[in-house]
Amino acid sequence: MTLLLVFVLLTGGLTALFLGVSIVAQGYLYQEAASRLPVRAAVGGLLLGGFITLWAALDKSNPGRYDTFFNFAPYSTAEFTEFEAVRWPAVAGALRTDASGKTVEEVVKFKRAPGGTQFLREGTGEPFIMNGSDNSGSFMTGAIRLKGPEDPAPVRYNALVKETAGGKSKSYTPERRFNEENGSRYVEAVQMGTLFVPSNKTVVLALLLNFLLLVLWMVVTWPVLRYSLAHALGLTAVGTLVTMLVLMPLLFRFNRAAPKPAPAPAPAATSAPVVPGGTKIAS
Known part of the structure; x- marks a missing residue:
């Protein structure tokens, strides 16, 4: 009408x-x-x-x-309500590596809070943050895995990071987003829950x-x-x-329908110290 x-x-x-x-x-x-x-x-x-x-x-x-x-x-969007965060754990400010020198990865699952916009860690209710410290220790989120509407299995989206100090430290780029591995889709870190599809x-x-x-x-x-x-x-x-x-x-x-309420601000991430020759967890 x-x-x-x-x-x-x-x-x-x-x-x-x-x-x-x-x-x-x-x-x-x-x-x-x-x-x-x-x-x-x-x-x-x-x-x-x-x-x-x-x-x-x-x-x-x-x-x-x-x-x-x-x-x-120039894109369409799709919503998702859960994802897996691929974390790079850190000890004394340095990202942990395995025997071959590769960065250790730990997977933590998050789900959208009922009726809200925040994503909470499964089992603990802790809100998603890109990097910092929680009950499990210091970490940096290196990627997320999620299943889009037409994906048969979860797809990995790598965080945009840059290396500094001769490759001994890492920090996020100003874009603060996750790009699809071998694809063009992406997720904005400040707008978790929305998958952008060019x-x-x-x-x-x-x-x-x-x-x-x-x-x-x-x-x-x-x-x-x-x-x-x-x-x-x-x-x-x-x-x-x-x-x-x-x-x-x-x-x-x-x-147009009324926009969704803005996500509540995530708790401030704690800074991990930098050890000599180590890797920095930067926000």
């Missing part, structure tokens, strides 16, 4: 706008308005009103994925919608309302920009 109301208001408003502006503008520019102008204005209002309503409906089902050229996100299909469809808006404005102003080509180009540029920058953001915000 909301989208139907949007369609009626848009079609009626655009029809009135096209009719009123064209009577004045065409009378001034061409001495007389185009023939059957009320019908032409109604056709223009129906074309643009219908297209904008369909775009709003698509955004309602996929918030932000097919936004305007200035705001669309999508060429999303990019193509978003750009197509923006291009169709431009084309429809050109169709309405030139062959439908009968402005000259030069005037139609100018009106198309103005109409497209106003639609993208003002009208569509208002419609998207009105139609």
Whole structure:
């Protein structure tokens, strides 16, 4: 019903706008308005009103994925409610290694708190943190493993880290995220619970919608309302920009569901000391 109301208001408003502006503008520019102008204005209002309503409906089902050229996100998202944290334990500030020199890994399972946004450690209820100390000792989260909607088995996502001091210490990069091993998906450390899936299909469809808006404005102003080509180009540029920058953001915000509450801040991680020649656990 909301989208139907949007369609009626848009079609009626655009029809009135096209009719009123064209009577004045065409009378001034061409001495007389185009023939059957009320019908032409109604056709223009129906074309643009219908297209904008369909775009709003698509955004309602996929918030932000097919936004305007200035705001669309080139990815889709999927939610997950549990994951395994692959931790690198540390002793006296140095990451533990095995006999072959590889960093020791320990797996800890986390689940989303019922009705909340935090992830809690299975068995202890401790909130997830990237690095620091807990009852099991000092650690740094080197990766997470989770199962996406279409994954037959859990997939590993490695934390973005950088080595310093000649490879003797590690710290997280400013991006603070986990990248899929041998893939393009990723998880933002500040938005645990959301899997980001880069999508060429999303990019193509978003750009197509923006291009169709431009084309429809050109169709309405030139062959439908009968402005000259030069005037139609100018009106198309103005109409497209106003639609993208003002009208569509208002419609998207009105139609989208209320955003999820922001996650509660995780407890501050404790700093692990650095031993000479050892590896630093950095936040």
